[in-house]
Amino acid sequence: MTKPLIAGDAPIVSARDVRRDYPLEGEAVHAVRGVSLDVERGEYVAIVGPSGCGKSTLLNLIGAIDTPSGGTVSIAGRDPSAMSDREVTRFRLEHIGFVFQRFYLMPILSAAENVELPMAERGLDKQERRARVRELLAYVELAGRARHRPTQLSGGEQQRVAIARALANSPDLLLADEPTGELDARTGTDIIALFERLNRDGTTIVVVTHDEQLARAARRVIHMRDGIIVHDEVLRAIA
Amino acid sequence: MRLFLALASLRRHRSRTMLATAGVAIAAALLLDMVMLSGGMRASFGNLLTAQGFQMRLPPRGTLPFDTEATIDGAGEIIAMLRQKSEIIAVSPVLGATVRTTRDEHPVTAFALGIDPSVQGDYRMESGRDATDSSSLVANVEFLHAAGLQLGDTITLAAGYNPQLRAFTGTRALTIAGRARFIYLSTGQPAVAMPLRSLQAMSGHLKDDAVSVFMVRTRPGADVEAIARWIQGTIPRVDAVSTAQALAKVDERLSYFRQLSFILGAVSLIVGFLLTTTLVTVSVNDRVGEIAVMRAIGVSRAHVVHQVLLEGTAISLGGALLGLALGLVTARWLNTILSSFPGLPAAIDFFLFQPRAAWTALGLLVLSGIAAGIYPAWRAASLPVARTLREEAVA
Numbered sequence: 001m002t003k004p005l006i007a008g009d010a011p012i013v014s015a016r017d018v019r020r021d022y023p024l025e026g027e028a029v030h031a032v033r034g035v036s037l038d039v040e041r042g043e044y045v046a047i048v049g050p051s052g053c054g055k056s057t058l059l060n061l062i063g064a065i066d067t068p069s070g071g072t073v074s075i076a077g078r079d080p081s082a083m084s085d086r087e088v089t090r091f092r093l094e095h096i097g098f099v100f101q102r103f104y105l106m107p108i109l110s111a112a113e114n115v116e117l118p119m120a121e122r123g124l125d126k127q128e129r130r131a132r133v134r135e136l137l138a139y140v141e142l143a144g145r146a147r148h149r150p151t152q153l154s155g156g157e158q159q160r161v162a163i164a165r166a167l168a169n170s171p172d173l174l175l176a177d178e179p180t181g182e183l184d185a186r187t188g189t190d191i192i193a194l195f196e197r198l199n200r201d202g203t204t205i206v207v208v209t210h211d212e213q214l215a216r217a218a219r220r221v222i223h224m225r226d227g228i229i230v231h232d233e234v235l236r237a238i239a
Numbered sequence: 240m241r242l243f244l245a246l247a248s249l250r251r252h253r254s255r256t257m258l259a260t261a262g263v264a265i266a267a268a269l270l271l272d273m274v275m276l277s278g279g280m281r282a283s284f285g286n287l288l289t290a291q292g293f294q295m296r297l298p299p300r301g302t303l304p305f306d307t308e309a310t311i312d313g314a315g316e317i318i319a320m321l322r323q324k325s326e327i328i329a330v331s332p333v334l335g336a337t338v339r340t341t342r343d344e345h346p347v348t349a350f351a352l353g354i355d356p357s358v359q360g361d362y363r364m365e366s367g368r369d370a371t372d373s374s375s376l377v378a379n380v381e382f383l384h385a386a387g388l389q390l391g392d393t394i395t396l397a398a399g400y401n402p403q404l405r406a407f408t409g410t411r412a413l414t415i416a417g418r419a420r421f422i423y424l425s426t427g428q429p430a431v432a433m434p435l436r437s438l439q440a441m442s443g444h445l446k447d448d449a450v451s452v453f454m455v456r457t458r459p460g461a462d463v464e465a466i467a468r469w470i471q472g473t474i475p476r477v478d479a480v481s482t483a484q485a486l487a488k489v490d491e492r493l494s495y496f497r498q499l500s501f502i503l504g505a506v507s508l509i510v511g512f513l514l515t516t517t518l519v520t521v522s523v524n525d526r527v528g529e530i531a532v533m534r535a536i537g538v539s540r541a542h543v544v545h546q547v548l549l550e551g552t553a554i555s556l557g558g559a560l561l562g563l564a565l566g567l568v569t570a571r572w573l574n575t576i577l578s579s580f581p582g583l584p585a586a587i588d589f590f591l592f593q594p595r596a597a598w599t600a601l602g603l604l605v606l607s608g609i610a611a612g613i614y615p616a617w618r619a620a621s622l623p624v625a626r627t628l629r630e631e632a633v634a
Contacts (some may be wrong), residue, residue, distance in 0.1 A: 056629065065535045065626035086539065093537020104532040108247035114247070120240040121538050165536070 012079060012173055012204050013062050018071035020057050030056040033227035034071065039173075045206045046201040046218035047066030052146035054210040054227040058179050062206060063096050063175045064088050076172050093122055097166030101178035103148040111161045112146040114138065120166040136164040141196060158173040163194060167203070174198065176207040180214050192217050241542060243550035260557045266511035267562020267604050270504050272570050272590060274600040277500035279591030284489050286404070287586050288482045290422065291360030292330065294463045296485065297470065297477040297519070303488070304480070305335055310449035311476050312367065314435075317453065318408060320474060320556060326461035329356040331454040332435055336442045338396045340386055340543050341410035347430040350379075351396070352421075353438030360422075360454055362432055366390065367417025374628040375416035380389020382429035389414050398441035406604045409441040426578060426585040453477070504600070511555065512605055515611035519551045519560040523615040531618050531627035540620040548609055559601045567592065 020032040032054040039045055039062075047055045060066035063075050064080035072079060076095050078086045092098075105114045112133045119129040139144050140160040150158050158181060167229055176195070180188035192214050199205050201221070207214060215221050216235070225229035249256045266416065297317075299309040314332045320331045334353035339346055352361050356369045359474045362377065367390045370376045378388070388394060397407030403520075413433060435537035435576045439445040455470075457463055480488075523530070529545060570590035577589045 033283070057625075060625040063535070065628070089534065089537055089539050091537075092535065096533075098535050100532060102528075102631075104529060106244070106247075106352055106529060106533075108244070108251050117240070117533075117538070121542060169537075197534075 012041050012043075012076055013039035013206070014036065014074040014170055015058075015062065016072050018058070018061055018068045018073055020054070020061060020066065021069045030227055032061065032068075034226075035224075035229055036071075037222070037229065037232075039204065039206060041204055042076070042199070042202060042208075043171075043204055044195070044217075044219045046215040046220070047206065047220060047222045047224060048210070048215050048226035049230075051210075053224045055224055057227075058224070059175055059177055059206065059208045060171075063098060064092055065098075087175045093118060095172045097171035097174040099159070099162050099166050099167070099174065099176035099179045099218040103150070103155075103162045103182070105158055105161055105165070105193075107150050108145050110149055111142060111157075111164075113151065115164045115168055116163055118165060122169055132168065133164075136167055137161075139167075142163045154187070155183050156190055158185060159187075159191055160194065163191075163198075167198075172204065174205045174206065178209055178211075178212045179207060180209065189213065205229050242549055245546045245553060248525050248526070248546070248550055249553060252522070252525075255518065255521075256554065259559065260554055262514045263379055263511045263558025264491040264557055264561035264565055266507040267474075267559045267601065268566035268606060269507040270511070270600050270615075271562060271566030271597055272573070273507065273565070274596045275501040275505070275570050275590040275592060277497045277573060278593055280493055280496065280587065280589055280597055281489055282485060282593060283586075283588040283591045285482065285486050287584060288485055293329075293360050293454040293456050294482050295455040295457065295467060296480045297474075298451070298480065300476055300478050304452045306592070310334070310444060310451055311453070311557070312447040312449050313476075314450040314453075316447045316448075317474055321453070321455065321470070324466065324469065324517045326466055327455055328458050328543075329456035331355055331359045331360055331456075332450040333359075333361060333452050333454065334435055334438050334442070334449065335451040336398050336438055337364045338393050338398055338441070339397050339400065339531055341422070342385070342387050347382075347429065348366075348384070349382045349396075349502070350424060350432050351429070351438055352432040353435040354432050355435055358456075358531070360456075360517075361434070362419035362421045364386075365418045365420055367415075369485075370416050370433050373434055374412070376413045376431045376433040377419040377423050377433045378415055379419060379429065380422075380426055382431055383415070385429045387581075388415055390418060390579060396441070398438070398443075409443060413437070413443050419487045422586055423584045425581060425583050455479075460560065460593065473552055489533055498542060502590065503634035508603060508607055511558065512607040512611050514550050515554050516614060517556060519547060519612050519613040520618070522550060523619045526620075527622055528631040531622055531624050531631065534622065534624045535628065544620045546613040547619050551608045551612025552616070553607065555605050555611065558608075559604045562604070563597070563601060611626065 013036055018035045019033055022029045035058060049055050058213060061068050063176055064075060067081050071182055080091060083091060116129050117132045117137055137146055140163055142157060142160055145153060145157060159201040180191050183191060188211060195205055196217050209215055219236040220234045282622060295303045298304045299311050302309050314565060318330050332355060338351040338353050339348050356371050383389060393412055395410050396411050398409035401408050424430050426588060430516050457466055463481045467481045562617035574588055576592045
């Protein structure tokens with residue numbers, strides 16, 4: 001389900017001494033303090049750690065929706081901080097898929113229309129979009145729910161639609177922030193299984209999670225604390 | 240997709256959208272009515288003046304037509320002078336007077352016009368025949384009702400009343416030959432018309448051959464203003480008021496109306512603008528999380544801006560179309576009330592629908608709707624994606 005963007009064994013994400021500071025009530029909060037990290041194509045990485053340790057901030061930096069205060073982030077061989085807002089938006093559209101804890105589907109659109117949205121934004125023709133929507137909804141086992149609105153779907157179904165939306169433009173990298181955070185254990189397990197299947201099918205995944213089961217499903221687990229990586233362990237090598 | 244999303248966003252909070260659209264519609268209706276009012280009376284008055292094909296009125300010098308009881312002596316002589324001018328193709332002398340009769344010993348008063356039936360432009364026949372001989376007259380339906388008469392009846396009309404003798408003077412028996420609708424008279428005013436010489440004889444103006452006004456028709460393409468100047472210079476007893484001059488005087492008298500209309504119209508435009516801005520801003524504030532996610536997944540700023548602008552445009556367009564219908568209904572209703580104002584010609588419309596002015600007003604409203612979307616669109620487009628997502632997650 002992925003497309004090759006960069007040749008050879010170059011990492012799909014390469015972060016070097018990345019820092020991110022926020023001003024908060026006149027003081028600087030150091031959310032990420034000098035993180036260096038490579039994510040290879042086909043990897044399934046879980047970033048874990050206590051709340052406020054900088055996991056989500058790091059994910060935003062890897063996903064080019066935030067800019068580092070220092071250091072560099074390279075995604076698929078490109079430096080988003082060197083791009084204009086228009087370029088970086090297009091870059092996200094074409095190369096990165098996002099899954100959020102609260103799904104964030106457009107409540108006014110059906111499941112199919114939600115999945116179609118990134119493709120419409122990319123300019124794919126209607127026929128191609130519709131075919132891809134069918135393919136993706138079948139992949140996440142929601143073919144029969146295409147016309148349902150998010151409010152007519154369960155939490156797990158909404159998250160699966162969100163995953164299908166994230167995969168719409170065949171991204172090089174799928175980023176997920178607490179994707180099981182709003183789900184009960186059984187539904188969370190279904191989503192974890194879906195992520196495993198996606199990774200087996202070739203999608204590079206980085207998830208931020210508190211969910212131990214989700215973290216254990218990843219091939220590599222990065223532990224963060226106070227804005228730095230304290231442990232980086234490979235559980236299973238890429239096949 | 241953008242239009243679809245914009246409309247879908249509006250449908251999401253139907254009551255809110257409908258209330259805002261209704262507010263914009265009321266503002267649009269008021270704006271349309273003010274536009275119709277500001278130009279309506281002038282255009283309507285212009286139509287009235289030119290309806291019978293007379294381009295000029297000649298009242299006694301220093302007066303306006305029928306503004307006073309002043310008369311012009313020597314009508315025949317003046318008509319002969321005017322006919323010397325080849326550009327003048329018709330002259331209609333008109334004498335105005337008040338006439339009286341009684342019905343069951345109760346007085347009935349009417350406005351009487353002495354005219355030349357062959358060139359008159361004051362009434363249109365509805366039934367019967369014109370008053371072509373000295374013993375006949377035409378009357379409007381209001382007079383017939385007031386006097387309890389019908390076509391073919393003969394009545395005695397008096398042009399004066401002597402209070403010492405307690406008797407009518409200048410009486411004449413006349414047969415009602417036809418029913419007519421008087422163009423320049425106000426609603427409900429009883430009126431009759433008879434040959435000029437009949438009314439002159441009744442009102443004591445026969446000897447001096449007096450009239451109240453001349454209406455002058457010129458050849459098509461003639462320079463009316465030049466003819467007016469020639470008349471002013473040649474006949475010192477009259478003023479020559481062309482339709483353009485009459486409209487200029489109307490403009491002067493209606494300037495307060497126009498200013499009031501302009502101010503109220505501007506206020507309604509601002510109200511429509513603020514309503515739309517408020518609704519779209521509230522809508523954007525409700526959706527900051529969604530918008531941040533759209534931006535995160537790669538939806539461009541331009542898309543977000545277009546979508547928000549389309550929301551504002553859709554509200555103002557919907558409001559404008561509703562306002563058009565509402566404005567027309569309101570204008571018709573107000574026109575009915577104002578047209579019955581005493582002393583005004585019944586044919587005068589206060590609110591006249593002029594398509595160009597109406598479309599301009601509604602176009603302005605739609606433009607204001609687009610402008611109303613600028614602030615919320617800017618706010619939506621400039622949302623910091625990461626910070627908004629973080630704040631949403633915390634919330």
